Amino acid sequence: MTLSSVSKFWGAFAAVDDVSLDMADGEFVVLLGPSGCGKSTTMRMIAGLDDPTSGEIRIGERVVNDVPPGERDLAMVFQNYGLYPHMTVADNIGYPLKVAGVPRDERMRRVRAAAERVELGEYLDRRPSQLSGGQRQRVALGRAIVRTPKLFLMDEPLSNLDAKLRVYMRAELKHLQRELGTTTVYVTHDQVEAMTLADRVAVMSKGKLQQVGRPLDIYNRPSNVFVAGFLGNPPMNLITIHVTGGRVEGAHLTLDVPAGVNGSVTVGQRPEDMRLDAPDRANMAGEVYTTELLGDSALVTVKIGKDLISVKADKEVETRMGEQVGIRLDPKHLHFFDTASGKRIDVANGAAP
Numbered sequence: 001m002t003l004s005s006v007s008k009f010w011g012a013f014a015a016v017d018d019v020s021l022d023m024a025d026g027e028f029v030v031l032l033g034p035s036g037c038g039k040s041t042t043m044r045m046i047a048g049l050d051d052p053t054s055g056e057i058r059i060g061e062r063v064v065n066d067v068p069p070g071e072r073d074l075a076m077v078f079q080n081y082g083l084y085p086h087m088t089v090a091d092n093i094g095y096p097l098k099v100a101g102v103p104r105d106e107r108m109r110r111v112r113a114a115a116e117r118v119e120l121g122e123y124l125d126r127r128p129s130q131l132s133g134g135q136r137q138r139v140a141l142g143r144a145i146v147r148t149p150k151l152f153l154m155d156e157p158l159s160n161l162d163a164k165l166r167v168y169m170r171a172e173l174k175h176l177q178r179e180l181g182t183t184t185v186y187v188t189h190d191q192v193e194a195m196t197l198a199d200r201v202a203v204m205s206k207g208k209l210q211q212v213g214r215p216l217d218i219y220n221r222p223s224n225v226f227v228a229g230f231l232g233n234p235p236m237n238l239i240t241i242h243v244t245g246g247r248v249e250g251a252h253l254t255l256d257v258p259a260g261v262n263g264s265v266t267v268g269q270r271p272e273d274m275r276l277d278a279p280d281r282a283n284m285a286g287e288v289y290t291t292e293l294l295g296d297s298a299l300v301t302v303k304i305g306k307d308l309i310s311v312k313a314d315k316e317v318e319t320r321m322g323e324q325v326g327i328r329l330d331p332k333h334l335h336f337f338d339t340a341s342g343k344r345i346d347v348a349n350g351a352a353p
């Protein structure tokens, strides 16, 4: 699947702005971004439900801009599953085959095989209203895999499930996609879902592609402030400073700034790369704002000047609200961004993971 300079305008508003993306066969790409960033519109254009204002979409070798949705050889799974309430599970799963005119016997054979794959073999005679949310979700998946399309399109398919089921279905989905080897585009605003599922993540904001890469590469080397702040839970701490001649101006942060970093700069560091320490041994110091137990660790938020800085600490940490603590930065895991453009500043050492 290839998008070449694809844009979608609503009047003068660019919902999708010059997006290019080349996917390998069998690849799992997640379009990730906040609400309104244009990810669903991108998906709808691939599906043929919206026409691009400009640009070219190819599935396999074929340009599909003028091909109707039903002839694009793709299967879609949406957030609301789109099941037919009056049909049984078997008929819902078999619907695409019926539309394609597949004879009844073969249809039933393939429905059973697809249902087994999504572990619904025993539910074929039920109607959607007699199923749990997770089971309905699997009916929608079953319907997608009953054919072997060139492309799967999935738009937030797990978002209606409770947290535990979502984690379970996420793993199931990933396994299934690997097994089938079908090229998949998956839309979500959930960065954990993106990181866990994707071969590559395509991060979008305001209609524009911000960065495309393997999850760990994006996590370790975000190409701009937006991506840095969007991936990671809790997100990367970002502090705006002013550097003159290698020295940080202003009282809150002491730091050896690498060569090439100058002027108005945003320093980033992930909570897991920071350490609590005595205020006189630290790069910055402030008051404990909150301490939250996460389970395997504790998140200590410290107020420094106007900034709230999050540090992942040992779960046994004993910090009291209002207490003075210091934060030590790990010089090997610092990120620098130009504050005006938001772009990553590459430095010889320090910023690389």
Ligand code: ATP
Pocket (backbone or CB within 6 Å): 010, 015, 033, 034, 035, 036, 037, 038, 039, 040, 041, 042, 189
């Ligand atoms: P969400 O996660 O909330 O679904 P999204 O990233 O999928 O968000 P899109 O649905 O792709 O966002 O919408 C992108 C932008 O295009 C939004 O700002 C939306 O308001 C705008 N938009 C979508 N459809 C139309 C339309 N028919 N007319 C005008 N603007 C539209």
